[in-house]
Amino acid sequence: MGLKQEDILNNNSKNLNVSEIPVDKQKLAAPIKSAVDKFQLLPEFLKVRGLVKQHLDSFNYFVNTGIKKIVRANDRVVSDVDPSIYLRFKDVRIGEPSMTVDGITEKINPHACRLSEMTYAAPILVNIEYIQGSHGQKARLEKNDLVIGRMPIMLRSCCCVLHGKDEAELARLGECPLDPGGYFVIKGTEKVILIQEQLSKNRIIIDADKKGNINASVTSSSEATKSKTVIQMEKEKIYLLLNQFVKKIPIMVVMKAMGMESDQEVVQMLGRDPRFSALLLPSIEECAGIGIYTKEQALAYLDTKAKRPLYASSASEQDGRAFSILRDVFIANVPVRCNNFRPKCLYVAVMLRRMMEAILNKDAMDDKDYVGNKRLELSGQLISLLFEDLFKTTLAQVKKSIDGVLSKTSRSSALDPSQFLRRMEFITAGLERTLSTGNFDIQRFRMHRKGMTQVLARLSFIGTLGFMTKVSPQFEKSRKVSGPRALQPSQWGMLCPCDTPEGEACGLVKNLALMTHVTTDDDEGPLVSLCYCLGVEDLELLSGEELHTPNSFLVMLNGLILGKHRRPQHFANALRKLRRAGKVGEFVSVFVNEKQFMFGIKAVMFARV
Structure with a gap:
């Protein structure tokens, strides 16, 4: 392919320019x-x-x-x-890998950690602002580079001392020099976090449960x-x-609680299609049978069904438990701004329509084993999930300590909240224990998984x-299912068809193909602005009737409904031209779903060739 060396030499001899x-x-x-x-x-x-x-890309992004x-x-x-x-x-940042012994901080490298059975980690530094006060005298203070814990560092990542070094160094x-990196040194042992296969986040999945009931589920993140x-x-x-x-809630009660009191608007x-309204009619009748017609009645009903939180926040007590659940937890990927629940109502309507289409036509069901419905969670995402849980636990304990001191009537010294933050060892101990044992225990998400890390062979x-x-x-590998074990045509070029172990893990534990590329997250802000510039009609300006008009497609970005477009093919071509010109990220996926009248844009983590 290309020019031969003799041709170039001949052309040079004729004194031609390149x-x-x-x-x-x-x-x-x-x-x-x-x-x-x-x-x-x-x-x-x-x-x-x-x-x-x-x-490395995943950890660097984190x-x-x-x-x-x-x-x-x-x-x-x-404080309450x-x-x-x-x-x-x-602000928060990760410092250089170091270790403090007897008040003296020394820089460390991976080889020394292996020999000394230490954890190769770096301090997590934060800049804070707080109120220090006692007996009515309060002052606002700031502290920079306060250490709240230690983060294990992946070898060859941007925080590692080996990053960018040549062979001699x-x-x-x-x-x-041939060691690829991508693992951690925990207590002198090399540990690697296995890639985890998960169902897609922020994506509507239609499937059936064991009893044959049709579900529309969204794992929000x-x-x-x-x-x-x-x-x-x-x-x-x-x-x-x-x-x-505590129990299942009629969907029309939820819609009324979010401010959609008119049954006609939900049907619109x-x-x-009259078949959709016929399928919704029993739910409307059930809501009327309970005697719920207004938003206030619906919220009062939901308050009686809500579980009590482990630690109540002042915001949830002020607004009502049910209201805070609908705003913050229910379909958490759809933000609620200024208590405007309309985007969530429209998202629920799309979920209901997809579910009803699956009831009327079984071909509309989603295949969970299809690679497009899955995502690969790498080291960065898993440590991010763990750090978030430990960070929130630390904040809850700091708040509890501050309230405990303030509730005492006799106090001699001024309250300094930064002292409580410095004493907490949740983050350091939690990260080191999880990476050492491989057991991910995250109480808030009821996540208990074993064998997430393994000793590097x-x-x-x-x-x-x-x-x-x-x-x-x-x-679990012990499940006697054939679907996930079977070789999917959609895995071609992304997962190796041969490299899988024998026995009970056969077909479940897979390996990435040699030329697989796993993308990292892109910033959504510029893409959202670009979509509106290319003719996407804002969701806020649409009525319920206009949502599913013929020849118009809903535009979804990373599972979030942006609006609708009347010329989807023209819109797709414009985005693809911008992607080829380098104006949009090269791994941003653009596709038109003719069956569901949807236009999808994805800029999230996924395995691609």
């Missing part, structure tokens, strides 16, 4: 047909990327962006005893909250299943790389 060299453009643009020619690309691709880049988002979403601790006493986080630090919302049709009536409520949101170089690309299943 721009005047004749180029056979058709030959350069022609596809590579033979497998032998294609295989020559593989070593060049691996030289540029390596096999563990997905782990330490540079993800940790800041988590702290920004939970940046304030306010005295609301004027508060502690606010202004690596040899001086006792490291092999935002910086502040993570939850699972299930809408189920049982005995011709539609119910909401949410962990925060589903579309003009050093028996062979290929074995080490195999550990880095191993994909762990989302459920």
Whole structure:
């Protein structure tokens, strides 16, 4: 392919400029047909990327962006005893890998940690602002670079001392230049976090349960909250299943609680097909049978069904428990601004319509084993989830300590909230224990998973790389199911069809293909603005009747409904041209779903070729 060396030499001898060299453009643009020619690309691709880049990119995204988002979403601790006493986080960053012994801080490297059986970690530094006060005298103070815990550092990541070093420097630090990195050193042992296969976040999945009832489920994930919302049709009536409520709730009660008191408007949101309104009629009758017609009646009914929280916040007590659940937990990926629940009502209407389409036509059901309905959770996402839980636990304990001191009548010294923050060891101990044992126990999400980390195998170089690309299943290996074990056509080019263990894990534990690329998250803000510039009609400006008008498609970005567009093919072509021109991220997925009248844009983590 391309020009031969003799042609270039001949042209140079004729004193031609480089721009005047004749180029056979058709030959350069022609596809590579033979497998032998294609295989020559593989070593060049691996030289540029390596096999563990997905782990490094994921961890780098967490330490540079993800940790800041988590702290920004939970940046304030306010005392219930005295609301004027508060502690606010202004910024957070990861420092250099170091260790403090007897007040002396020394820099550390991975080789020294392996020999000394230490954890290769770096301090988590925060800038805080707080009120210090006692006996009516209060002062606002600031502290910078306060250590709240220690973060285990992935080797060869942007925070590691090995990052960007050449072979001579690596040899001086006792490291092999061929070692790919992508693992942690915990108490002197090399630990790797296995890639976890999960159902897609913020995506409506239609399936049936064991009893044959049709479900529409969404696993919501935002910086502040993570939850699972299930809408189920049982005995011709539609119910909401949410962990925060003690029993299933009629869906029309939920719609009225969110301010949609008119049954006619809900029917209009589903579309003009009379079959949809006929399927919704039993739920409307059930709501009327309970005697709920207004928003206030619906919220009062939901308050009686809501579970009591482990630790109540002042906001939930002030607004009502049911109201705070609907605002913060129910379909958490759809934000509620200024108590405007209309976007959530429209999202529920889309879920109901998808569910009813599946009842009328079984072909509309989703295949959970299809690769497009799955995401791969890498080291960065799993540590992010763990850090968020430990950070919220720390804040709850700091608040409890502040309230305990303020409730004492006799106090001699001034209250300093930053002291409580410095004493807490939840984050350091929690991260080290989880990575050491491999047991992820996150109480808030009822997540109890074992074997998430494994000791890195050093028996062979290929074995080490195999550990880095191993994909762990989302459920137990002892289940006697054939669907998840079968080879899916959609896995072609992304997952290796041969590399799977024998025995009970056969087909469940997979390996990434050699040229698989796992994308990291893109910033949504510019994409949202771009969509509106390209003719997407804002959801706030649409009535329920206009939501499903013919020849118009709903536009969804990462599972969030932006609005609708009347010329979907034109919109898709415009976005694809911008992507090819480099104006939009190269891994932003654009597709038109003709069956569901939906236009999807995805800029989230996913395995791609």
